[in-house]
Each structure stands twice: as C-alpha cells, then as structure tokens.
Amino acid sequence: MTRETWATRAGFILAAAGSAVGLGNIWRFPWVTADNGGSAFLLVYLGIVLLVGVPGLLGEFVVGRRGKKSPVGALRDLSGSRAWGLWGVFYVVTAIALISFYSVVGGWILRYFGESALGLAGARPAYFTAPGEYFGGAAAGLDALGFHLLFLGLTALVVYAGVRRGIELGTKVMMPAVLALLVGLAVWAGTRPGAAEAYAFYLRFDLATVRANFFDVLAPAAGQALFTLSLGAGTMITYASYIDEDRSLPFDGTVIAVLNTLVGVLAGLVVFPLLFSLGVDPSQTAPGPGALFVGLAGAFSQLPAGALVATAFFGVVVLAALSSSISMLEIPVSFLVDEYGLSRQRAVALVTTAVVVTGGVCAINPTVAGTAVFGFVAGPLVDTLLTAGLTAVLVFVGWVMGRDAVAEFRSGAGGFSAALATPWLLAAGVALPIFLLFTLLTTFGVDASLGFWPTVLVAVLAGAVAFVGLRTERSLV
Numbered sequence: 001m002t003r004e005t006w007a008t009r010a011g012f013i014l015a016a017a018g019s020a021v022g023l024g025n026i027w028r029f030p031w032v033t034a035d036n037g038g039s040a041f042l043l044v045y046l047g048i049v050l051l052v053g054v055p056g057l058l059g060e061f062v063v064g065r066r067g068k069k070s071p072v073g074a075l076r077d078l079s080g081s082r083a084w085g086l087w088g089v090f091y092v093v094t095a096i097a098l099i100s101f102y103s104v105v106g107g108w109i110l111r112y113f114g115e116s117a118l119g120l121a122g123a124r125p126a127y128f129t130a131p132g133e134y135f136g137g138a139a140a141g142l143d144a145l146g147f148h149l150l151f152l153g154l155t156a157l158v159v160y161a162g163v164r165r166g167i168e169l170g171t172k173v174m175m176p177a178v179l180a181l182l183v184g185l186a187v188w189a190g191t192r193p194g195a196a197e198a199y200a201f202y203l204r205f206d207l208a209t210v211r212a213n214f215f216d217v218l219a220p221a222a223g224q225a226l227f228t229l230s231l232g233a234g235t236m237i238t239y240a241s242y243i244d245e246d247r248s249l250p251f252d253g254t255v256i257a258v259l260n261t262l263v264g265v266l267a268g269l270v271v272f273p274l275l276f277s278l279g280v281d282p283s284q285t286a287p288g289p290g291a292l293f294v295g296l297a298g299a300f301s302q303l304p305a306g307a308l309v310a311t312a313f314f315g316v317v318v319l320a321a322l323s324s325s326i327s328m329l330e331i332p333v334s335f336l337v338d339e340y341g342l343s344r345q346r347a348v349a350l351v352t353t354a355v356v357v358t359g360g361v362c363a364i365n366p367t368v369a370g371t372a373v374f375g376f377v378a379g380p381l382v383d384t385l386l387t388a389g390l391t392a393v394l395v396f397v398g399w400v401m402g403r404d405a406v407a408e409f410r411s412g413a414g415g416f417s418a419a420l421a422t423p424w425l426l427a428a429g430v431a432l433p434i435f436l437l438f439t440l441l442t443t444f445g446v447d448a449s450l451g452f453w454p455t456v457l458v459a460v461l462a463g464a465v466a467f468v469g470l471r472t473e474r475s476l477v
Contacts, residue, residue: 003068003242004162004163004242005163005164005243006163006242009252010172011171012168012243012247013252013255013259014168015167015239016236016239016240016252017255017259017260018174018175018323018326018327019230019239019323019324019326019327020229020259021259021260021263021324022228022230022321023102023106023109023317023320023321024224024227024228024264025228025263025267025320026264026267026316028224028227028228029264029267029268030268030271032224033202036216036217036221037213037217038201038272039200039202039203040210040212042203042265044218044221045221045224048222049225049229050257052222052435052436053225053226053229054253055394055427055428055432056229056231056390056432057229057231057236057256058249058250058409058428059394059405059428060235060237060240060393061236061240061249062397062405062408063075063078063240063397063401064236064239064240064241065241065249065408066078066401066405066408069241069334070088070092070237070238070241070335070339071088071091071234071237071238071331071335072085072088072091073085073335073339074088074237075087075396076088078396078404079396079400084396087392090389090392091233091237091389092331092332092335094233094234094389095233096332096355096358097358097385098233098328099152099155099325099355099359100355102321102324103151103155103325103359104359104363106152106321107147107148107149107152107363108139109318109321110147112138112293112314113314113317116300116307116310119306119310120308120311125306125310127293127297128297129301131298132294135297142364144364145364148359148363149356151322152325152352152356152359153352155322155329156329156352158326159326159330159348160345167326167330170322170323171323171326174319174322177316177319178316178323179262181315181316182263182266182267182316183266184312185313185316186266188309189273189274189277190273192273193277194277194279195273195276198272198275198276198277199272201276202268202272215442215452218439218442219440222387222436223387226386228264230327231390232385232387232391233328233386234389235328235330235331237393238327238330238331241334248412248414249408249409249411249412249413250409251413270313271296275295277299280295280298297310329351329352329355332347333347336350336351384440387439387440391433391436391437391440394432394433395429395433395470397429398425398428398429399466399467399470400470402425405428406421406425409421409424430467433463434459434463437459437463441455441459446458
C-alpha cells in the first residue's frame with residue numbers, strides 16, 4: 001500500500017499549525033492564563049514555548065520523518081526494540097483519550113455557534129438570558145451527545161478523505177480563516193472601554209509577580225505549551241511521517257510555533273478586553289472549562305451587536321477545534337493503517353465508532369461531563385500525559401537515535417540551522433527531559449513535600465538512571 005504524503009510544504013505547515021491551533025489556544029489558554037495570574041503566566045508560557053516547545057517539536061519531527069510510520073512503528077523500527085513499539089501505543093491511547101473529551105467540547109462549541117447564528121435572524125440566543133444555567137444544561141445529556149456525534153462526524157469526514165484531499169485541503173481553508181477572524185476581533189476588542197486595563201493584566205511585564213509565582217505557574221505553563229503545540233501525543237510524529245522530501249525541519253518548526261503562539265496571544269487580546277469592558281474580573285468569572293461558555297456568553301449578551309460578535313467568535317473556535325481534532329483522530333487511524341494494513345476508510349470507521357462510545361459516555365453522563373471532571377481531564381491529566389509523552393520522545397531522540405537524529409535534523413536544513421543540530425541534541429537528550437521530569441514532580445506536589453532543590457535532585461537522579469539504562473541497552477543491541 002502506497003503511503004500518502006503532503007502535496008505541498010505549505011500544506012504540511014498549515015496542517016501542523018492547525019493541529020496546534022485548537023481549543024488549547026482559544027478555549028483553554030484564556031482561562032488557564034486567568035487562573036494563573038495573567039501576565040506572569042504568559043511570560044513563563046512564552047519562555048517554555050521557545051526553550052522547550054520548539055526543540056520538542058523538532059524532536060517529534062525527526063522521529064516522524066525518519067520513521068515514516070505512526071508513533072508505534074517509528075519508535076519500534078528506529079530503535080529495533082519492541083519495548084519502544086509498546087510505548088508508541090501510549091500515544092495512540094492518549095490520542096483517543098484526548099479526542100473523547102475534545103469532541104464533546106467541540107459539540108458544545110457547535111451548539112453555541114448555531115445558537116449565535118440564529119440570533120442573526122432576529123431570535124435572541126438562548127444563552128444570553130442565563131449563561132450559567134444554559135451551559136449547565138448543554139454540557140451533558142442527549143443534546144450534548146447529539147452535538148458530540150455531529151462534531152465527531154465532521155472530523156471523521158475530513159480524515160476519511162485522506163492526507164491531501166482531506167487534512168491538507170481542510171486546514172488550508174481553516175487556518176487562514178482563523179487568523180483573519182481573530183485579527184478582526186482583536187482589533188475590535190481593542191476599541192472597547194477597559195481595553196487598556198485588560199492589556200495591563202495580560203501583557204504587562206511584572207518581574208516581581210513572575211518571581212513570586214514562578215513555581216506555581218511552571219507546571220500549568222509547561223502543560224499549556226505542550227497542549228497548544230500538540231506535543232507529547234504523537235501528533236507531530238504522525239504528521240512528519242507524511243513528508244516525502246528533505247525540508248528544513250528547524251524552519252518549519254519555528255513557523256509552526258510562531259503561528260500557534262500568535263493565535264493564543266490573539267485569543268487573549270479578544271477575550272480579556274471583552275471581559276474588562278464589562279467590569280468582569282477574568283480570574284473570578286467561571287474559572288475552568290466553562291469560562292468560554294459562561295463568562296464570554298454573558299459578555300456577548302451585553303453588547304449592541306452581541307449575536308454578530310458571538311457568531312464570529314464561536315465560528316473561529318469551531319474551525320480551530322476541527323483542525324486539532326482531525327490530527328488527534330489521524331494518530332490511531334495511521335496506527336491501524338500502518339500496523340494492520342487496514343484501508344483508511346475502514347480504520348476511520350473503527351476509530352470513530354470507538355470514540356462515539358468513549359466520548360458518548362462523557363457527553364451523556366452528568367457526573368463525567370461536569371465542569372470539575374472536565375477541569376481535571378483538560379488540566380492536570382492532559383498536562384501529565386503530554387509531559388510524560390514528550391519526555392519519552394526527547395529521551396528516545398537523544399539516547400536511542402543519537403547521530404541518526406543529528407543527521408535527520410540537518411537534512412534539508414541551511415548552514416545556520418544545521419550548525420544547531422548538536423546543541424539541540426544535547427538539550428533534547430539531557431536538559432529538557434530533566435526539566436520535564438521536574439515539572440511532572442511539581443504537578444504531583446513533590447516540591448511542596450521535599451522542597452525545591454531536593455525535587456531538582458530527584459529529577460536529575462531519575463534522568464540519570466534513565467540515561468544510563470538506555471545507554472546500557474543500546475550497547476547490548
């Protein structure tokens with residue numbers, strides 16, 4: 001069976017950027033930023049994107065383009081170890097877990113978009129009257145199940161059409177539309193009363209606040225960076241496996257990271273001025289996953305052209321959510337095609353059926369779809385899974401691939417980018433895994449029990465044990 005490839009370089013960049021630009025940027029980013037101090041969180045987040053996210057993105061690209069398979073086959077074939085192949089299954093399971101709740105949230109967004117669009121015809125959107133009560137009723141039950149199935153069906157149709165005719169074509173339309181709409185909304189939001197105060201909350205450089213809250217926001221910022229860049233779930237390994245020519249991976253990775261970060265920052269430039277214009281404190285308004293649906297819905301209801309603004313905003317979120325859910329569904333589909341020789345159509349049908357069930361449970365059961373549980377799944381659980389997943393990829397690149405990773409990094413790169421290969425490998429193989437191990441330990445509160453430096457020591461020792469073990473295994477192969 002001939003493996004599909006991207007038709008153009010721009011198609012790959014937009015597809016990968018579309019994977020990164022999703023609910024993580026527009027739904028998750030504003031409320032995580034508000035919950036973690038605004039500008040202090042933003043500064044730490046941007047630093048992690050630059051110093052951890054971009055090298056991590058390149059690590060997944062190197063594995064994917066070198067392996068030419070899904071995460072399972074790429075890790076197994078490049079290492080010659082079945083154990084690494086089994087670890088690749090972790091990414092498939094993570095992708096299914098992610099899209100199971102992601103498609104439910106996507107269904108919520110479709111519902112709000114449809115309700116807002118009806119408002120353009122003269123009918124007042126139902127959620128304008130009582131945003132909190134409306135979201136409580138929309139978050140679970142048969143209606144939530146129906147919209148979950150609709151969103152999942154749209155995702156499956158794109159993946160079903162294939163890499164070129166489905167994913168690439170779809171993201172070439174969606175990504176420019178997302179950027180254009182967000183820029184327009186950000187410009188409009190900047191004219192609202194209270195915009196200056198919002199910018200201060202969101203963008204002001206406050207070193208004292210960063211110092212005081214650095215370790216409190218470190219783990220959420222790392223998790224957000226990985227979530228928004230689609231790292232740690234095998235997405236970028238899968239997408240890079242469809243590259244059929246030598247391209248500069250450092251250039252592509254940088255462009256993707258910049259586009260992704262731009263959308264996240266633009267989302268904040270829309271959300272925070274809108275809330276501040278109405279005298280709403282973002283950190284006190286529907287914290288957690290309901291912020292987009294309760295806080296903003298209440299804001300839209302007070303605007304003269306609220307239905308129009310709401311339709312444009314939720315339209316952006318629908319497009320962004322679809323571009324990400326497509327990449328999540330592609331991971332298990334690619335696994336079934338590569339490992340079991342299934343046709344793409346049959347693989348899509350099987351995976352979609354599975355997510356109908358797993359996502360359906362989340363959609364219809366109030367005890368699962370409640371905000372508190374979604375806050376856990378979309379917060380600490382996702383942070384932990386993605387951090388662990390990226391840590392493993394970086395360790396694999398540094399200690400299993402080694403010189404092969406350097407060669408792949410340099411393939412197609414210019415002179416300046418090629419010169420960065422060795423420093424990148426050292427960072428990817430040693431410094432970044434230890435940093436990510438530290439963030440995992442802080443996620444579980446180990447620093448609160450042991451203290452900062454003992455936690456750093458534990459991370460270093462854990463990394464050293466892993467490095468020595470892999471080095472020993474490699475020498476025996």
